[in-house]
Amino acid sequence: MNGVVRRLTPQKLAAAAFRLREIGIAAALGISVLFFAIRAPDFLSVSNWQGIAQNVAIVAVVAVGETMVILTRNIDLSVGSIVGLSAYLSAATFVHHHAAPVPVVALIAIAIGLGLGFVNGVLVAVARVPAIIATLATLGIYRGIDDEITGGKNITAYQLPDSFLKLASEKPAGLPALAWIAIGVCLVGAVTLRWAPWARDFYAIGSNPDAARFAGILVRRRVITAFAISGALAGLGGFLFAARFPTVDAVAAKNFELDVITAAVIGGVNVFGGVGTVLGVALGAVLVATIQDGFILLRISEFWRLFFNGFAIVVAVTIDALVTRRLQDALRRRRAEVRAARHREAQA
C-alpha cells in the first residue's frame, strides 16, 4: 500500500483520489447487490428492479438540482416542500382540466418550481441569508402554502387521467417511463455541468468564493441560477411524484429533502462545495434505493433502515475527510522533499 503511494507523483495521487469516490460507490453497490441477491430470492426479479428504478427516479431528478446548489457551497432544504407543492398543483390541474396535455402540465410544474427556487436564490445571493436558514424558512413557507391550498383535502388516483398515470405504469424497453425521464435529466445535468461555462462557475464558486469574485465570475447570478435549477427540477420531481403516488395530500413528499441530500452526499458531492459529479449522485441514489429495497425484502425493521441511512452518510463523509487529509499530508511531505532537493541542487 505504502509502496504504491510512494511511486505515484502528487498529481497522480490527487487525480486518483478524486476518482476513488465513484469507484467506491460502484463497489458498495456491487457488494450490496450481491448480498441481497443471495439473501433475498426476489431481489433479482425484473419487477423488483423496476420498483427500485421508480424509487430512484424522482430522488435522482431532484438530486441533480440539489447537486448544483451544493457545488456552490450552499444547500437547498426546501426541495421536499417544492416537490409536495408541485405534486399537488400538478394533480389539481389534471382534476380541473382532465384533458390537459401532460407535457404542458409538466412545464407548469417546472415553472412553479423555478419560481420558488428563484426566491431561494434571491434570499441567499441578494439578501445574504445563509442558505441553510433561508431554505429552512422556505421549507416551512412552501409547505404552509401547500397546506393552505389543499385545505386538508386530498386527490386520489381515480381523479387523474390515465395519460398522466401511465408515466409510472408504462415501461418502455423494460424500464419505467419515470426512470427514462430521470436518465434524461441526469444526462442533461451531466452534460451541463461538464460543458456549460456558467455551470463550471458553480465549481469555482464552491471551491473558493473569494477567488471566484476576483476572477470576475458573476457569483450572485450563478448562485441564483443554481437555486432556480434546483427548484425547477424539484418542480419536475413533484410532477413525477404525483404520477407515482397519485394520492396527493398536504404531507406528500415530506422529508423528501433528506433522501435527496443523502443521495448527493453519498454520491460524493462535497458539502463544502466545489466537488461532485452527476454520475456519482446517480450512483448514490441507486445505492440508497437498492439498500432500502433489500432491507424491505429481508423484512428488516424501520429502525435499522433509518439507522443504516444515517450510518452510510457518516461513513461516506468520514472517508472523504480522511482521504482528503491523508492526501494533503502526503502532498505536503512530498513538496517539502522536492523543495529540499531543489535547494541542494541550486547550492551545488
Added chain:
Amino acid sequence: MSEPLQPPVVELQRVSKSYGGVHAVADVSFAIRSSTVHALVGENGAGKSTLVKILTGVIQPDDGQILIDDTPQRIGDPQIAHRLGIVAMYQEPTVFQDLSVAENVFAGRHPRNDLHAVDWSSMRSEARRVLLELGAEFGPDTPVRGLGVADRQLLEIAKALSSSARVLIMDEPTAALSPHEVENLFATVGRLRERGVAVIYISHRLEEVGAIADVVTVLRDGRHIATRPAAELPDGEIIRLMVGRSLDDLFPKEEAEIGDVVLKAEGLMRRGVFSNISFELRRGEIVGLAGFVGSGRTEIARSIFGIDPLDAGSLSIEGRPFKPRSPRAALARGLAYLPEDRLHQGLVQLMSVAQNVSMAVLPELTPGAILRPRRERALARRFMERLRIKTTSAAQTVRSLSGGNQQKVVLAKWLAAEPRILILDEPTHGVDVGTKADVHQTISHLATEGLTILLISSELPEILGMSDRVLVMREGRLVGEFARSEATQERVIEAAAGVGAAA
C-alpha cells in the same frame, strides 16, 4: 531595460483612503508605465496593500482619481479591474483547489466552441502553451490541490498572461519560494516586461527590488515619499526613505525587573514553515518578535500554544519539559496566546464587563454548579483596577466601552486564567493611535507584575518601543537578536529583509 518615455498605463492622482479617521493612504500620486517593473516598498502599514486593493477594485478611494491610458476610470469592483487589464497575484494565491490547472487559468472566462459550450481542447492547449512559455513543470490537467506554492504562483501568472493583463500586481511573490524558484520567477517577470506588461512588484526583500525593479516607489505612513529609477536608489537610501522618522515616544515603557528563564525553546521545527528556532524568555521580560508577514512569527506562536504540531524541537516552562499538545495543555501550564483577531472578536458585546472577564474561569466561580455573581463582580473589579479599565461599573455592557477599554477587557479575560507567559499577536493591529498608547501602557505594566510577554508585531516602532529584547525572523528562521540598546529600525529591517551581512 525600459525606456523612461514609456507612456503611463495607470496614473494615480491624489488618491486617499481612510478607515475610521485613520489615513491608510493619503494624497498619493505616481504613474506606472508599461514594460516596467515598478517596485512598491514601505513598512507594514505604509499603505501598499491599500493601494493594491484600490487598483484591483476591492475598495474605492475616498478622494483622488485613477487614470488608465490618460482616461479617468472608476474601478468599482474586481470585474472592472479585470476588464481594464489590471490583475493581482496575492500573497496567498487565490486558486481553486478542486479544479484542474487549465480551468484555474480560465476560470470565469472559459473559451467556447460554436455551441457555446466549454471548449476543453482549446482550453487545454492554450493553457499548455502559456505553461510552457513560463517553464512550468506541470500540465493543464493537473489538479491544483497537488501543487506547491511556487507552482501555484506560476499558475497565477499563467492566469494573468492568458487574460492579456497589462498591469500585473505581485504582492510578496517570493515569500514562500526557494532561491531556485525565485530565480525562475525573476526570469518570468523579465519575460512579462518584454511583452509590455507593467509589473507592480511588492516585496520586503530589498535585494530583490535591486535585482529586478526598474522604478521604485517608497511609501511611508500612507504617504508617497519618492518615485525614482531603481538605479538611483541604493538599498541604504531606500531604508532611510522607508523609515524616515525617529522613534517617537509613543511607547511608555516601564522598567520591569527581569528574572529567571521562564520559557526555553530549543530547535523548534515545523516542516516547510520554520526551523531551528531556539530562544529563551525571562520573567518580567517583553520580547519582541519582528519579521515581515509570512516570516513564520505567528506560526511559531501557534505551534508553541499547541494549535499546530511541531515536527522537532523541545520546550520547557519553568525548567520542566512542556509538550504543546493542545491549547488547553498550554493554558494549564500558564501559557496564553492572543491571536490577532481575538482582540476584536473575543468579546460578547451585549454582556457586561464582569460576564466577559469571567468567561474563561467560570468553573472556579461556580462552586456546586451555581454561579456566584458577587465573586464574578469581584474578579472583574480586580482586573478593572489592575488594567485601569474605565467603566462605570462591572455591570456595564462591553458595547458601550471605548475601543481601548474593550481591548483591555479581552486582556483581562485571558489574564483571569492567570497565565505567566503571554503571547500577543499584533495586539494593536487596526487600532487608532490613542488606543494604541493605552494598550502599550497596559502591556508594559503587566511585565512589571512579573508576566513574561512575547510580542509579535508588524509595526517596528511598537516592537522597538516595547521590547527588552528583539528577535528577528526571516523565511522561517531566527536571523537576528538585538538587546534593547542595539535595536534600531535600520538594523531590524536589514535583518528581516536579508540585506547585506546583517544576518
